[in-house]
Amino acid sequence: MVGKISRVAVIGVGTMGSDISLLFALYGFEVIVYDKSKIALDNLEAKQRKTIEELQQVGLTKKGFEDVQDKIAIANKLEDVKDVGFVLEAVAEDLDVKRKLFAELDKLPREVVFATNTSSLRVTDIAEGLEGADRIGGMHFSNPPILSLMAEVVKGEKTSEETLQVISDVAERIGRKPVVLRKDVNGFVNNRILMGSGTEALWTLHRGEVTPEELDASLRAIGFPMGFAEASDIIGLDIALDVAKNFIKAYGKRFEIPTGLLESMIKEGKLGKKSGKGFFDWSKGSPVIDMSLAGKYDVSRTLAVATNEAFWVIKDEVTDPETIDEIIKLGFRSPVGVCELADAMGLDNLLNTMKRLFQEYGIEVYRPCPLFEEYVGKGWTGKAAGRGFHKY
Numbered sequence: 001m002v003g004k005i006s007r008v009a010v011i012g013v014g015t016m017g018s019d020i021s022l023l024f025a026l027y028g029f030e031v032i033v034y035d036k037s038k039i040a041l042d043n044l045e046a047k048q049r050k051t052i053e054e055l056q057q058v059g060l061t062k063k064g065f066e067d068v069q070d071k072i073a074i075a076n077k078l079e080d081v082k083d084v085g086f087v088l089e090a091v092a093e094d095l096d097v098k099r100k101l102f103a104e105l106d107k108l109p110r111e112v113v114f115a116t117n118t119s120s121l122r123v124t125d126i127a128e129g130l131e132g133a134d135r136i137g138g139m140h141f142s143n144p145p146i147l148s149l150m151a152e153v154v155k156g157e158k159t160s161e162e163t164l165q166v167i168s169d170v171a172e173r174i175g176r177k178p179v180v181l182r183k184d185v186n187g188f189v190n191n192r193i194l195m196g197s198g199t200e201a202l203w204t205l206h207r208g209e210v211t212p213e214e215l216d217a218s219l220r221a222i223g224f225p226m227g228f229a230e231a232s233d234i235i236g237l238d239i240a241l242d243v244a245k246n247f248i249k250a251y252g253k254r255f256e257i258p259t260g261l262l263e264s265m266i267k268e269g270k271l272g273k274k275s276g277k278g279f280f281d282w283s284k285g286s287p288v289i290d291m292s293l294a295g296k297y298d299v300s301r302t303l304a305v306a307t308n309e310a311f312w313v314i315k316d317e318v319t320d321p322e323t324i325d326e327i328i329k330l331g332f333r334s335p336v337g338v339c340e341l342a343d344a345m346g347l348d349n350l351l352n353t354m355k356r357l358f359q360e361y362g363i364e365v366y367r368p369c370p371l372f373e374e375y376v377g378k379g380w381t382g383k384a385a386g387r388g389f390h391k392y
């Protein structure tokens with residue numbers, strides 16, 4: 001069926017939809033885009049031009065915007081989105097907004113397949129009550145999608161095998177490895193691990209223990225492509241707050257963040273990169289991080305919390321350590337996965353870090369997952385012991 005799909009739609013052209021629609025065009029699809037905001041549609045061309053220039057600069061494409069321009073058409077109303085085989089939804093991270101949109105999209109012919117790029121909602125919940133619930137699946141890109149090399153492909157309770165196959169095939173046709181998750185949980189895998197560490201980073205910033213620049217310099221120094229403050233700015237602080245609220249609803253206090261910090265920044269219009277200011281000033285381009293500040297933040301805290309969330313993902317039977325590592329490596333072009341890294345650092349060391357932090361601050365983000373304790377208790381402490389997340 002997917003072989004026949006040559007025309008797709010992207011609904012919502014904010015941070016994600018802008019890049020994803022460009023990606024489709026770069027890989028030869030005809031794309032129709034729709035956004036309820038006229039400003040977003042008016043700004044799309046300039047944004048995509050800039051993205052393609054950035055890709056050219058790092059040697060990731062030889063194409064110019066002129067080569068793909070004709071492939072991207074704009075719909076001024078949702079009803080103009082038609083004659084497509086596939087629709088990718090990238091609108092606001094709000095269950096009601098997504099449900100209402102899919103209720104409209106469900107009027108499209110039965111053979112059209114839908115995917116949601118949600119980062120914190122379950123596909124099953126988004127599809128609830130829809131006649132075409134079987135034709136919706138998850139297709140979650142990491143940000144920036146233009147650089148990420150995989151998409152998490154997620155089966156909701158009613159998603160059909162055919163839908164899953166179509167989404168996987170579409171991912172492959174745009175050069176992204178589909179990593180299929182058959183258990184539909186809020187945040188899937190990638191975002192759970194990211195949000196776990198992000199939660200710890202936000203608390204550390206909130207307590208005034210480090211500045212955004214010190215945090216990011218320290219994480220960059222150990223090989224992160226960027227730190228959490230910069231990543232939050234790129235994600236958008238409003239989206240990050242919505243995602244955090246959905247995580248708290250789904251998983252409880254473990255993902256509780258100091259919401260006041262983000263709320264006051266959002267009130268001041270500091271949404272991150274998209275508004276020109278967030279933790280950093282973006283008005284003159286990407287922030288330049290002073291690397292002499294590296295070391296002011298103890299990065300083992302990030303790694304301990306990421307490891308803890310990886311254990312929760314496994315305990316919840318979402319997937320296995322191999323897949324977690326694959327998602328992190330391909331999603332962030334990272335040379336190493338979180339489980340491999342944790343095994344190399346010693347799970348016992350990381351568990352001690354969690355215990356120390358939990359004792360010091362008493363907040364749930366630092367409470368060790370029971371499976372983490374079980375592994376260390378069995379002597380499965382990582383590479384040196386011959387067994388950790390992985391067997392050596």
Ligand SMILES: NC(=O)c1ccc[n+]([C@@H]2O[C@H](COP(=O)([O-])OP(=O)(O)OC[C@H]3O[C@@H](n4cnc5c(N)ncnc54)[C@H](O)[C@@H]3O)[C@@H](O)[C@H]2O)c1
Binds near residue numbers: 012013017035040091
């Ligand atoms: N920002 C990230 O890092 C990231 C990463 C992965 C997934 N996601 C997910 O992708 C989706 C979009 O996120 P984003 O960061 O691009 O958000 P964004 O706020 O940058 O853009 C959302 C766009 O959707 C439009 N929109 C809202 N409601 C709409 C509707 N009913 N119909 C049509 N358009 C509508 C808005 O006008 C806006 O242009 C969310 O589900 C988010 O969770 C975001």
